Amino acid sequence: MTFWRTAIQSRRTRPALAALAASSLLAITVSNDDLFVRRSLNDIHVVAPRLHFLTGKTLQRLRDGATAPFDFQLTISAGSKNNVIARAVERFVVSYDVWQEKFAVIRMSDFHKWGMNASPNAAETWCVDNISLPALKLPPGQDLWARLEIRSVDQKGQSSPVSDSGISIISLVELFSRPPRPQQDHWTLETAAFHVDALKQQ
């Protein structure tokens, strides 16, 4: 108790505790065991075998024929976890064919469509697998960390950061720099430190 009281009252530890509390609120899952890095040709991909974002009400809405968009952000940090050197963002839209009873996903940057599958897990895996960063531009020999953030997109009642005339980069950066809204589903996963030159080509 004394330790915690001292820590809370200390000016030096208070911001750290606040950051810790904020990060624990923001992230549903932050675990080194939940995100892994793999290299495929010239790209860095991540694998999140235990991540499930197509569940609960979202899954029900999908089965009701609605769409479920998700924003993904993959970042790589070098030296320290706060030093982001590479970033990729994607929006994936999942839907469910009410006749064939199968899920379909579309990657909005290039309208790349994924074939149908009856399993929501397969749809989740496809999304994670289809956001990547170029490996060649990552510094070799340095400690790197990959971080994957996913946020559900409220299709109604949310002011969009975009307009017909285009989008500002600040808006997109802000999209993930802002804390998610209370009703917004979100997930954050991080890898353990890795070296890009140690990754085996797959």
Added chain:
Amino acid sequence: MQSATPMKSVLLPLVAAVTLWGQSADQDLPGQHLLDESPAARSSNSSANEAPAADSSTDINVNSKYIVASIRFVGRSYQLSRAALEEMHRLVGARVNTDELNKLTTHIKNELRAHAVNFKLDRGDQPGSVDVLLEVDKVFDLSIPSFAWNSNEGWAGVGEARATLGSNVFTFDVISDRDSLIEQYAGIQAKFERPVPTTDRVFVAFEFDQYHENYAAATHLALASSESSSSLGAGLYRSRMNFEPSATFLLAKPLTLSVGVSFEELQPDLTAARAESANVVVNTLRYHQSWEDSDAIIQELDAGYNLRAATKLLSSSLGYTRHAASARYHYKNGFQSVEIKLALGLIYGNAPLFERFVLGDSNMLRGWNKYELDPLGGNRLAYSSVTYGYHIMRVFYDAGSVWDQGNPALFKQSVGVGVSSGFGRLQRGAFLLALAFPLRQGHVEPVFIAGMNF
């Protein structure tokens, strides 16, 4: 039918995002990358290659290949503005468009002042077609779901307060009805309904009713005659109270089965007499299907069978079994429509007054006086009706008989003419003004009927 504007609003930012995040359009790498976070680099990246123009025909919903066969509300009907109805009509027959459906639900949400309106796609009758089901989540709602006025019988009406909390629906009705039963009753009805968690095919409900009764002089007189009341269980009662838990199963798309029990206590008119109980097992099988062969031709079939069996297992002091079957077929072609109704009823044992069959109200064998036909109701029923409609005009012919087992069935007929707000997929709440004439020898005394959803 699809609007390109909403799609454009979705696609443009993504096109811009590809550019702004420094990923040239011809690169095959997935994702929109930013490899340098410095403002200078951002500026440089933002002027990178143009992304390919988005294909506005691409719909992000895999169901966009299907045709909307119908749009309807789940659970109950709502009165909507002409603009909202036109918007719904516009979407029927077109391919599924998520943006347009979202616009429609927002429109309806604002119009009904609902907490939320969501759409649900269900497989249509034809392969490649879907039905759009609109679920209105209204936290609190006051309405008059039905009323009727009959120049013979007087008023009947229901005032309803409805609260929705998540998937829980609480309904509180105030009812006054001099029309549909032999008894004239007024009271309250409280109901709680919700789907069973983990499945959307089973709903449970708990209902509590409390009514107070009055009787016409003809009923009092008839009851005094022991001959006519031989099949009547219990005498006149001044109040009745009912508790009814039930579960409804969606067996297949057009077929539902409701099972439950009803514990009904009847307080006799004479305070010294013992209270009677009519505790019954209730089963209802219902079939509802509609077909749309073209824009002009619509067919609808609604059929049901209801069984109420009072049993000693539920400590019922009355013993009886009540069977009731009904069917309604509606055919509409352009401005013309035909509706056929059939109803059959059978009671074994001694059922109380509220269970007995009635004809001659505002709905069945219109124009006749129910007390004249049978002031205590009957334990046998046969009824049919044909209505022809052209635009809002209606003419109808009713025929039927209500009688007691062992007595002859005397068939009565009536005809009528009136105006109605019309049949329709989207306007189930039909308003009817009609003059009905009982067909009999001697004088003709027309009966005026006005009502909605009765």
